[in-house]
Amino acid sequence: MVNDTVHGATLRQVFNPYLPTNVYIPDGEPHVFGDRLYIFGSHDQEDGSTYCMLPYEAWSAPVDDLTDWRCDGEIYRAEQDPTCAEHDRYLYAPDVVQGNDGRYYLYYAMAGGDRFTGPIHVAVCDEPAGRYEYYGEVHNPDGTTFERDITFDPGVINDDGVIRLYYGWSLGVDPGTLPPDVDVSMMLSTKRLRQLEMQMFGKTADQLDASPYDIMGANTVRLADDMLTVASDPKRIVPGMLAAASTGFENHAFFEASSIRKIDDIYYFIYSSQANHELCYATSRYPDHGFVYRGVIVSNGDVGYQGRTSADRLACTGNNHGSIIEVNGQWYVFYHRQTHKSLYSRQGCAEPISIAEDGSIAQVEMSSCGLNGGPLCAVGEYPATICCNLTNGHMPHLTDNPVAEPMPHVGNDDTARFIGEICDGTVIAYKWFKFDGPTTLTLRLRGSASGALTVYAEPPDSGAFVVADGDVVDDNPKLLGKLSVEPSNNWTHSRLYFELAGIWTLTFHYSGNGLLDIAGLAF
Structure with missing residues (x-):
């Protein structure tokens, strides 16, 4: 934000990145609670050596003045989780939802080292940006840990009193970087794929065999009122790269970063695609099936905007994560960019978007003015x-x-x-x-x-x-x-x-x- 005096009046503006230039909050999930817009994300270190090195920190702005961002402070530390271990000590991309009891629930997965194994954990607080306390892990009705597929990158929605959890992970390859005759679905043998899934995600052969489909993709389950107990079987809603053939998701299959929004009677699933640098969306009239690929909302290299190719990206690209939100009648997409020549110091950005009458969202280009409402x-x-x-x-x-x-x-x-x-x-x-x-x-x-x-x-x-x-x-x-x-x-x-x-x-x-x-x- 910049403040200047012009003709005797104070000029208040906001630009990208919308938080102070020494703050690195990627994976931003925007939510309006009350009269404030909150950003919940992971927390990178400036010039960091790996992802998500710092505790969760919340930022917010009044809905009627998006130039006025404030730090609400540290809201949760990995050490508060009793299962925190040396190999999974970092807090990855979270989401927050208000439960039917009025309290706020923080969903997250931890990772570190060379793998992430889940499960999805939950912390709770009486206010959106207060000090959260550990609440428990998402589990099956019999109390055992819920670990179907890859329990990573949670997105949560309170759907008129029904709590729905979205999650998953998959492989990613930007199709624009591959020769035209390469079939990505044939890149791994079944044996090599099983070895990879067992190594990266701590899966056993029995767990892999128990899944009705390959474990890589986007999934959803319904949660009980306690916000922890899984109350339905998982359903695959968007395929991963290796299963995308003939689905409509070819070249834009699910990679990670599940986020869910309901606009009128349509569910919008926002996710990071196999290309890694773009946020895509799929829509359905149902929360757990029928999702159809609709397009790209933003790329952190402007790849795809007005036909731009990967080779002509307008910035270094890297993983992307974010979602959409409406504030005072204007819709925005929140995403992040890379700094310091690495993936480990990412900064949040935002752009205004338009949702057409048919529900479509045209891809927007990156800008410097973002939330400013004008140049x-x-x-x-x-x-x-x-x-x-x-x-x-x-x-x-x-x-x-x-x-x-x-x-x-x-x-x-x-x-x-x-x-x-x-x-x-x-x-x-x-x-x-x-x-x-x-x-x-x-x-x-x-x-x-x-x-x-x-x-x-x-x-x-x-x-x-x-x-x-x-x-x-x-x-x-x-x-x-x-x-x-x-x-x-x-x-x-x-x-x-x-x-x-x-x-x-x-x-x-x-x-x-x-x-x-x-x-x-x-x-």
Whole structure:
């Protein structure tokens, strides 16, 4: 959030990431309880060495002012779970639901090391963002642990008094990275698949044989009023990658990140697909069957948006997790992005979406303004790290091994958080800023770079931005000027003057030798 005084009035804005730039809350599940919007997610460490290293921390904002985010504090620690063991000591993506008794129930699974075995656990609190206490694990009617299929990434809904739990996991491969003649369903032999499932998920041969289908996919069960006891047999609702042939989910099969919403009389199942970087959705008139693939809502590399391919991703991509929520009549999708050249320091972002009369959701592009309700004003100071596109033309899809070689990325050190290792050919974009005439742009720079930053104003993509106040811009990019870049170990300031009016994407193209860091921009 940025506050500036403009013509004597305080300008309040919010941008992506919507939480402070030193906060890393991925896997965000948004929920409105009372008059506040809450985000429940896992909690990464800045420049962390693995996923979800920190305790759960809740953030919230009043529904009538999404610029006013506050930290509600630590709500739960792994050590509170009596089953916490050294190999599964990290709290992975949670969800929260209000029970029929009015209390709030936190569902989670723990993991760590090289596997996750479940089960799904529950903590309880009298308020949404209070201090949760351990409540128990999801179990069968006979009291034994519920461990059908892969009990991971829980999503929960109170469906008019009926509590439904959604969960699962599967393999993932971005089909855009494979040769066209490769059949992903034939990638693993049955024997190798069984070995993998036994190793990663602690399954026995008897447990695998007891399942009516392969254990990888999205499932749902109904819970009893105690919020712990499974009251129905699991049902497979979306297939995993190896079972997606001829289902309508080909190339967008379930990977992880189960989330469920009910809009009018339609159930929306939001999930991370096999491509890993995209949040997809499927819909049904029933909570436990009949789901049909509908499309992609957002990709954290804008892959698929207006036909963009994986090879042309506009940022490094990696796992994605989130959901949709309506706030004051506007729907949003919450998701996360990767920083620090790894999967271990992820930050929450959000974009407005539209749900059409037929229930469909068109894919939206990543932006810098997110929850702002309009473009950011070209007034005041902004962190450079709110860029929504950051690419050198060949950005990777990240794996569990952080990138070692130089690559443009969001990072930090003791002096600042910044875009680091900007190399020749790097393009950085901010969508969108509103300009109002003469402007002086100041950048805070450092590094070994010697070259130039060429600055452009580009019009918003057709149909991508609705200008509420009638502002229009030209259809052609405008060259605003060039900033000379010279080597410096210390942060220096470089300024560019131009005149511009309307709503534009602000884009920087670096050409030259060496590596450049940018910490901030000011108007």
